[in-house]
Amino acid sequence: MTALRATPFFVRIAEANKLNEWENRNGFTLASGDPSEALAARFGAVLADVSWQARASISGARAGEFVSRLLTRDTSQLRPGDALKALWLNDAGGVRGIGTVARLGPESFVLISAAEDFGWIADAAALYGVAVRDVTEEEGVLALIGPASGKVLAAAGLEADLHPLALRKYFWRGLDVTLSRLGGGTELWCAPDDALIVWDRIVKAGHAFALCPAGQRALDILDLESGIVQPGRDFAPARDGFSPDPSPQSLGLDGLVDRDHIFNGRAGTAGPGKVLAGILFDSETPAPHTILTRGGLAVGRTLGSLVSPALRRAVALAVVDSAAAAPGTALTAGNLTCRTTALPFLPTPAPLPPATEDPPPGV
Amino acid sequence: MSEVFDALVIGGGPNGLTAAATLAQAGIRVAVLETEAMTGGACANSLALDGFAVPAGAQTLYALDPRVVKNLKLVRRGLKFAGRDLPRIALRSDGNPLVLDRDPHSAARSISAASQRDAERFADFRREHFAFARSLRALWWEDGTFGGDEDELRRLGATSAVAFLDAAFESEATKAVFAFDAMAGGLSPAAAGTSLLFAWRASQEMCGLQGAVAIPRGGMAALAEALATAAGAAGAEIRTGSPVARLLLSGNTVSGVALALGEEIPARVVLSSLSRRETLLTLAPTGAVGFAAAKQLGRAPQIGEAKLVLALRAVPAALQLAGRFVIAERLESCIAAHAEARAGRLPGDLVLEAVVPTMFDPSLTPSGAHILSVLVRPLPVSPEEGWPRLAPRLIENMLALLERHAPGLKANIAGLNFVAPKPSRDPLTASHMLSSWRARIATPIAGLFLCGEAAEPVPALSCRAARIAAAIAIAHLKGEVQ
Numbered sequence: 001m002t003a004l005r006a007t008p009f010f011v012r013i014a015e016a017n018k019l020n021e022w023e024n025r026n027g028f029t030l031a032s033g034d035p036s037e038a039l040a041a042r043f044g045a046v047l048a049d050v051s052w053q054a055r056a057s058i059s060g061a062r063a064g065e066f067v068s069r070l071l072t073r074d075t076s077q078l079r080p081g082d083a084l085k086a087l088w089l090n091d092a093g094g095v096r097g098i099g100t101v102a103r104l105g106p107e108s109f110v111l112i113s114a115a116e117d118f119g120w121i122a123d124a125a126a127l128y129g130v131a132v133r134d135v136t137e138e139e140g141v142l143a144l145i146g147p148a149s150g151k152v153l154a155a156a157g158l159e160a161d162l163h164p165l166a167l168r169k170y171f172w173r174g175l176d177v178t179l180s181r182l183g184g185g186t187e188l189w190c191a192p193d194d195a196l197i198v199w200d201r202i203v204k205a206g207h208a209f210a211l212c213p214a215g216q217r218a219l220d221i222l223d224l225e226s227g228i229v230q231p232g233r234d235f236a237p238a239r240d241g242f243s244p245d246p247s248p249q250s251l252g253l254d255g256l257v258d259r260d261h262i263f264n265g266r267a268g269t270a271g272p273g274k275v276l277a278g279i280l281f282d283s284e285t286p287a288p289h290t291i292l293t294r295g296g297l298a299v300g301r302t303l304g305s306l307v308s309p310a311l312r313r314a315v316a317l318a319v320v321d322s323a324a325a326a327p328g329t330a331l332t333a334g335n336l337t338c339r340t341t342a343l344p345f346l347p348t349p350a351p352l353p354p355a356t357e358d359p360p361p362g363v
Numbered sequence: 364m365s366e367v368f369d370a371l372v373i374g375g376g377p378n379g380l381t382a383a384a385t386l387a388q389a390g391i392r393v394a395v396l397e398t399e400a401m402t403g404g405a406c407a408n409s410l411a412l413d414g415f416a417v418p419a420g421a422q423t424l425y426a427l428d429p430r431v432v433k434n435l436k437l438v439r440r441g442l443k444f445a446g447r448d449l450p451r452i453a454l455r456s457d458g459n460p461l462v463l464d465r466d467p468h469s470a471a472r473s474i475s476a477a478s479q480r481d482a483e484r485f486a487d488f489r490r491e492h493f494a495f496a497r498s499l500r501a502l503w504w505e506d507g508t509f510g511g512d513e514d515e516l517r518r519l520g521a522t523s524a525v526a527f528l529d530a531a532f533e534s535e536a537t538k539a540v541f542a543f544d545a546m547a548g549g550l551s552p553a554a555a556g557t558s559l560l561f562a563w564r565a566s567q568e569m570c571g572l573q574g575a576v577a578i579p580r581g582g583m584a585a586l587a588e589a590l591a592t593a594a595g596a597a598g599a600e601i602r603t604g605s606p607v608a609r610l611l612l613s614g615n616t617v618s619g620v621a622l623a624l625g626e627e628i629p630a631r632v633v634l635s636s637l638s639r640r641e642t643l644l645t646l647a648p649t650g651a652v653g654f655a656a657a658k659q660l661g662r663a664p665q666i667g668e669a670k671l672v673l674a675l676r677a678v679p680a681a682l683q684l685a686g687r688f689v690i691a692e693r694l695e696s697c698i699a700a701h702a703e704a705r706a707g708r709l710p711g712d713l714v715l716e717a718v719v720p721t722m723f724d725p726s727l728t729p730s731g732a733h734i735l736s737v738l739v740r741p742l743p744v745s746p747e748e749g750w751p752r753l754a755p756r757l758i759e760n761m762l763a764l765l766e767r768h769a770p771g772l773k774a775n776i777a778g779l780n781f782v783a784p785k786p787s788r789d790p791l792t793a794s795h796m797l798s799s800w801r802a803r804i805a806t807p808i809a810g811l812f813l814c815g816e817a818a819e820p821v822p823a824l825s826c827r828a829a830r831i832a833a834a835i836a837i838a839h840l841k842g843e844v845q
Binding site: 062065066069070090091120123124127128241242262264265266267 | 653654655656807
């Protein structure tokens with residue numbers, strides 16, 4: 001068994017991990033934290049270590065062609081510094097992964113995902129003579145989440161004028177860093193050796209905005225509240241090259257599949273799909289993959305579920321028949337009663353635009 | 364290019380010609396694209412030998428589809444047979460050959476020298492085996508489903524050739540007669556499902572005789588010529604010297620081919636008589652076949668067979684019997700030989716199949732010379748030291764083995780030529796033998812079909828895959844539900 005790896009921020013994470021609860025993400029040891037930190041992200045700002053997310057560098061003369069064939073959305077028009085979210089499927093259309101791909105240059109991409117699939121991607125890339133490298137340990141990545149995150153960055157001397165799904169390089173007071181907005185907040189990428197300096201600068205700048213470190217539990221909550229499906233938590237990715245399960249439709253991920261685009265596994269993605277919906281529970285959380293019924297008939301099943309501190313109730317992602325997707329539809333999950341709601345449960349805690357120092361009109 | 368084609372066939376070998384002739388007969392505008400200057404593929408007389416030429420591929424016919432012969436009127440177009448039912452003759456080092464011919468009494472008499480019990484059993488074994496093999500024709504002759512004894516088929520699908528022969532016979536000599544056939548397709552005779560190779564072979568029919576082995580008059584080239592005539596007569600255009608460089612795709616549907624010289628020929632369907640690997644990895648655009656499939660196809664075959672042809676001034680006495688000779692001492696040693704070949708080495712024990720086609724058809728050579736054509740299995744496809752260095756050693760071993768069984772052979776050699784194992788072939792699996800024709804013929808690319816050996820249950824010169832692929836392509840062109 002391989003030992004758990006430490007992220008470049010481990011020393012600071014260990015200091016901040018007051019509860020001393022740890023968990024394993026992709027082979028990295030990380031602080032679990034407390035669910036209340038998700039609440040902090042909705043009012044102020046939190047700082048979380050996301051260095052564990054698998055990052056694959058894809059480069060070569062035919063990298064553009066390969067990435068376009070790999071992903072379910074057309075990346076050919078993607079400009080350097082831009083990113084998009086897509087799936088990759090096996091030959092039969094089973095979902096192997098879900099991730100964000102950013103174009104770094106004409107012949108270079110980086111694919112970020114919560115679950116690694118380097119072997120598959122590298123084997124496929126070899127057909128194109130394209131190199132795939134696991135660069136997860138070559139950079140530390142922090143996520144700064146919350147409405148105050150823009151102000152924190154500004155206070156730290158980083159003008160954060162990024163659009164969602166964009167990625168830019170900055171020279172920041174002697175350090176080379178990359179800022180991106182690929183997930184819920186703003187990510188700050190840096191060399192492992194600079195990690196502690198970056199952490200300390202951000203924490204110092206965030207002092208005035210009640211910035212607090214957040215663990216992985218809080219990130220999970222924010223993700224699920226935003227209606228984001230994650231491999232592992234919400235579904236078991238296809239690991240066989242020719243198994244059609246789980247299909248994008250069965251996970252309600254049709255929105256990430258571009259019907260006119262030619263990609264690997266496209267033939268398996270035809271047909272009507274299910275709808276991704278949010279489920280609000282009146283009691284405790286259901287077991288994962290609980291069948292949802294209405295009037296005794298199965299209409300779908302839950303994916304991941306947890307207690308949302310912001311909503312103060314148990315919530316779950318679910319894939320349901322479109323007939324049961326209307327908000328307010330009463331359903332049963334085992335012996336629990338619940339009802340459908342529209343996604344996201346709550347808006348993503350995006351940084352407030354720097355210009356709006358005053359409250360926006362109407363607030 | 365003024366002419367417009369509905370269908371293109373890649374490869375002008377017997378399979379490509381059969382597919383083109385079948386398509387053209389149905390009124391499809393079709394062109395055959397052949398790399399070489401002449402059609403015929405492995406059947407063409409392309410291997411120089413002492414002033415004449417012989418084919419580089421198959422040396423006997425044992426699986427030619429009777430429906431192709433009938434539909435394309437091949438007999439009328441000149442396909443005649445010089446040898447119709449060649450008995451198996453196992454040459455033994457003790458000097459007493461085992462002759463298994465169609466007459467059960469004479470076969471039993473020959474076997475009784477090795478084992479009385481095997482001799483008594485042989486007639487029953489063949490009757491039962493042939494009866495079961497006939498029931499498999501629904502699966503192996505047509506795009507249909509098997510309606511026979513499912514349990515027996517499941518049993519064979521899990522039985523190795525060695526276990527099958529062990530159950531049928533007791534003497535090593537009798538089992539060794541089947542050693543060559545047990546290693547078709549490069550599988551180990553100890554691998555599960557290899558007993559199907561016998562059933563497949565026994566289900567074939569040549570000249571109206573089940574399980575017969577035949578030699579066409581004029582050699583294999585005569586078959587290719589008859590097929591080319593049939594294709595031409597049906598209206599297919601045959602273009603030689605036209606190597607295909609790549610397939611053209613629109614989305615995931617084939618839209619034509621591009622020739623190596625740059626010309627692009629549009630077509631709605633393309634049939635390839637090349638191997639699955641060559642078709643989908645080399646000709647199709649990268650990734651079109653699917654990432655997992657490409658990885659699977661990327662595995663090259665490890666075990667193959669080679670061909671040695673000798674021009675002889677006179678045929679040694681031991682080879683003057685009319686039949687196909689098998690030289691194999693023990694079936695068990697084939698398993699070790701297979702393992703050695705798999706490791707990239709030349710096996711210590713070789714299994715040979717030899718025929719002297721000039722015994723049946725003296726017109727094959729000028730001036731009364733004889734041809735000895737020998738296939739040898741199992742061999743590494745990509746040996747560590749490379750075939751140019753390994754071939755002389757193999758030839759030396761083969762000649763020593765032949766000389767031992769047929770004294771006087773070496774002194775009569777006038778010329779020789781050698782064909783190393785082909786790396787392009789697809790590796791055979793037991794499940795491939797039982798999958799449907801459609802699964803073997805269709806590809807992940809719409810409108811692209813395989814019509815060569817790659818689509819046969821067992822690699823052999825049969826032309827059946829070509830006939831069925833043409834039928835599937837016609838249905839595809841007519842827009843019928845697949």
